[in-house]
Amino acid sequence: MKYIDEFRNRELAQGLIKKIVERSTRPVKLMEVCGTHTVNIFRYGIKELLPETVTLLSGPGCPVCVTPNETIDKAIALSREKDVILVTFGDMMDVPGSSSSLAKEKSQGADIRVVYSVQDALKIATENPKKKTVFLAIGFETTSPTVAVSLIEAEELGLRNYFILQGHKLIPPAMKALVEDENLALDGFICPGHVSTIIGQRPYQFLATQYKLPCVISGFEPLDILQSIYMLINQIEQDRAEVKIQYKRSVKEEGNPLALQKLYRAFQVSDSNWRGLGLIPGSGLKLRNEFKNFDVEEKFPIEVGEVKENPDCICGSILKGxxxxxxxxxxxxxxRPENPIGPCMVSSEGSCAAYYKFRQ
Amino acid sequence: MEDNILLAHGSGGKLSHQLIKDLFLPQYDNPVLAKLDDAAKLRLTGDCLAYTTDSYVVNPLFFKGGDIGRLAVCGTVNDLAMTGAKPLYLTASFIIEEGLPLAALKKILISMKQASEEAEVEVVAGDTKVVEKGAADKLFITTSGIGVIEKGLNIAGANAKAGDRVILSGDIAEHGVAILVEREGMELDVEIKSDVAPLNHLVAQMLKVSRKIRCLRDPTRGGLATTLNELATQSEVGIRIEEDKLSIKEGVRGVCEILGLDPLYVGNEGKLVAVVDPEDSQSVLEKMRQHPYGTGAQIIGEVVEKPTGRVFMKTSIGGSRIVDMLAGEQLPRIC
Amino acid sequence: MCLAAPARITKIEGERGWVEVGGVVREANLQLLPEAKVRDYVLLHAGFAIQKLDEEEAEKTLRILREIAEIGN
Incomplete structure (x- = not known):
């Protein structure tokens, strides 16, 4: 398949690895922020092909993993209401809240529907005018513009039974929070390719300028990841810190301005609570006043019991790397994947699930 | 005759008899069943009997490449065949939701008949129950099967030994993806169809050239990854496979890319995994490739001593990773 | 975190497009990428085309990769 197979070439991969081994003289810690990178690093067995000098850390780039228990508990509480259809991406079904999960609620009869696109949620709302359709809106900048489009459309249609439970988060502020953590010494970032198709290159600039950290925006095929590692090592070896785009076939410097425009027509930046990382200023989204009618929490206050987390779970420190x-x-x-305690085990791209699935 | 199944079709009265006589019997015309006694009387000779049962619930009932009827016959035939048995007789039990169109039921029965003819097995007993609307999802079928195993044949999940080769009979993930395509209403430019097929004749051919086939298993639910893990656990061995040796049709890969599914975990209904002594692996492979259901057969890896209960895969770029069992259900995902 | 597959646009009707990956056709919302044309490759994420793929840049990347790996064409 075009744009996939040519970036999985074994010969080129072996050649790149050889060059990385030659080029890398000092120990470096690189963080892949994005969960899809984490999964592919494991899926292709990239870690063990790298020299000992290169350590890859997995960051907080899995929207499922960073969604706090409170949001899950709210979704569960909503799904228990008779007149609610709760709509979600498949990723969220098995995430444990304080005492249940959406999958468990569904087996108890709650009307919870898994969709592939937010457009399907809009359709469900149109087809079920007597019910409230609530979309559990999680995801980063790649996904939130699609939700914004659905809200703009719902507004135009005058749809009054479509709501979202807001869980969207923004990546660059979380990266800032990470580099300010003293426990974490990083030498460079493998930046998320698909988030960057929307936000472009500029939002990472502060990492290079203020924090002197090399950043490479990377694609997801094994050759993309290897080339990004090579580009980072090159910068580090030359004591440079710049934001470079490896994933040029998909990422433009300016990103997708129209998507950003739609995103910020419906949403505005807010502080947000990340599982494991806590409250990060300016790292979330909330609906603008004109769109407040779609905010399920605004319209129908949700009561949840005490939010509980397992005290032994270290997902927070794992998300920080x-x-x-x-x-x-x-x-x-x-x-374990069949009995997950923390979100990093639930999400197919959580670090724990990836470790469990792909490593001994 | 009515157009749809009514509760009265399950009453045991006139309509029930009419249903059996008009719809079921014409498809399964064999002397054992035709007696309509309370039980089938069978004459069996062999060293050992293989006996299995399985229930089939699939939504939708009809999909590209097959339907629930073909699935119900092939699934049970294959379970027998994977023990090395020659499948002989099946029984079939139908739980029908009131309102199912008779035309759909007839189509399924014809498909079962064709599959059983292909597998050369006879359906010798059956039962139907009709339940109220909502008490079942259109149609559930349970089939049980009996087969005979030749003397001296010992094929079991616990028999794999270090050095044995692992053979896979063809492209993976077709059944699961075909069902998803149907459920999601995806349009296709290419043909994606379920691989559902009876594998007993393929197994018979394999047994002609080797008595050193140690394990056979059909990677159905949970896919190839799950089956290999089962074998590694049961035999207390490790298994190493190579990603490059696995073959997946383009369209199937396309669906997996779009929906974020790992084809290693997607179900098959017409494929088998064979663990074979290295000495015989080439001859078994060649024999398999001569059979229509084994044309794509490949040696995908080998059995190793350690680590026990683990499956490793050499990845397409030369790395190595664990292939674990499937946990939970694969759902379409965005991340 | 964000799965996206490279897909080729086969048909466009207003804001609705149809894309193909490995022969599998899927509807794609084009509201985030109105400039997309039939035969373009786009990234498909959660039912939306989010960005156009640039063939020249892809070729360039592969060329650079071959240079780094010192492997001829």
């Missing part, structure tokens, strides 16, 4: 799943007392023993 300070610890690995192997440091967790629950990993493999109690916390």
């Amino acid at each position: 300070i610890k690995t799943p192997l440091d967790c007392p629950l990993f493999r023993k109690v916390c």
Whole structure:
């Protein structure tokens, strides 16, 4: 398949690895922020092909993993209402809240529907005028513009039974929070390619300028990831810190301005609570006043009980890249994909799930 | 005759008899069933009997490449064949939701008949129940099967030994993807159809050239990854496979890319995995390739001593990773 | 975090497009990429075309990759 197969070439991969080995003299810690990178690094067995000098850390770029329990609990509470159809991406179904999950609620009879696109949620709302359709809106800048489009459309249609439960987050502020954490010494970022198709190159600039951290916006095929690692090592070896785009076939410097325009027509920046990272200023989105009617929390206050998290779960430190799943007392023993305790085990691209699935 | 199944079709009265006589019997015309006694009387000879049962619930009932009827016959035939047995007789039990169109039921029965003819098995007993609307989803079928195993044949999941080769009979992930395509209403430029097929004749051909086939298994639900893990666990061995040796049709890959599914975990209904002594692996492979259901057969890897219960894969770029069992259900995802 | 597949546009009707990946056709919302044309390759994420793929840049990347890896064409 075009744009896929040519970037999975073994010969080129082996050649690149050889060059990385030759080029890398000092130990470096690179963080891949995005969960899809994490998964592909494991899926292709990239870590073990790299020299010992290169350490890859997995960052907080999995929207499922960073969604706090409170949001899940709210979604569960909503799904228990008789007149609510809760609509979500498949990713969220198995995430444990304080005492249940959407999958469990569904088996108890809640009307919860898995969709592939937010457009399907809009359709469900149109087809079920007597019910409230609530879309659990999670995702980063790649996904939030699509939700914005659905809201703009709902506004034009005068749809009054379509709502969202807001869980969107923004990536660059989280990266800022990470580099300001003293426990975490990083040498460079593998920046998320698909977020960057929307936001472009500029939002990462502060990392290079203020924090002297090299950044490479990377594609997701194994050759993309290897080339990005090579580009980062090159910068580090030359003591440079710049934002470079490896994923040029998809990422333009300016991103997708129209998508950003739609995004900020419906939403505005707000502070947001990240699982494991806590409250990060300016890292979330909330609906603008003109769109407040679509905010389910605004319209119908949701009561949730005490929000509980397992005290032994170290997903927070794992999301920061300070610890690995192997440091967790629950990993493999109690916390497994079929019985996940923390979100990093639930999400197919969470670090714990990736470690469990792909590594011994 | 009515157009749809009514509760009265399950009453045991006149309509029930009419349903059996008009719809079921014409499809399964064999002397054992035709007696309509309470049980089938079978004459079996062999060293050992293989006996299995499985229920089939699939939504939608009809999909590209097959339907629930073909699935119900092939699934049970294959379970028998994977023990090395020659499948002989099936029974079939139908739980029908009131309102199912008779035309759909007839189509499914004809498809079962064709599949059983292809597999050369006879349906010798059956049962139908009709339940109220909502108490079942259109149609559930349970089939049980009996087969005979030749003397001296010992094929089991626990038999794999270090050094054995792992053979896969063809392209993976077709059944699961075909069902998803139907469910999601995806349009296609290419043909994607379920691989549902009876594998007993393929197995019979393989057994002609080798007595050193140690394990056979059909990678159905949970896909190839799950089956290999089962074999590694049961045999207390490790298994190493190569990603480059796995073959996946373009359209199937396309669906997996779009929906974010890993084809290793998607179900098959017409493929088998064979673990074979290295000495015989080439002859078994060649024999498989001569059979229509084994043309795409490949040696995909080998059995190793350690680590036990683990499956490893050499990736397309030369790395190595664990292939774990499927946990939970694969759902279309965005991340 | 964000799965997106390279897909080729086969048909456009207003804001609705149809794209193809490996022969599989899928409807794609074009509201975030109105400039997309039939035969363009786009990134498909959660039912939306989010960005156009640039063939020249892809070729360039592959060329650079071959240079780094010191492998001829």
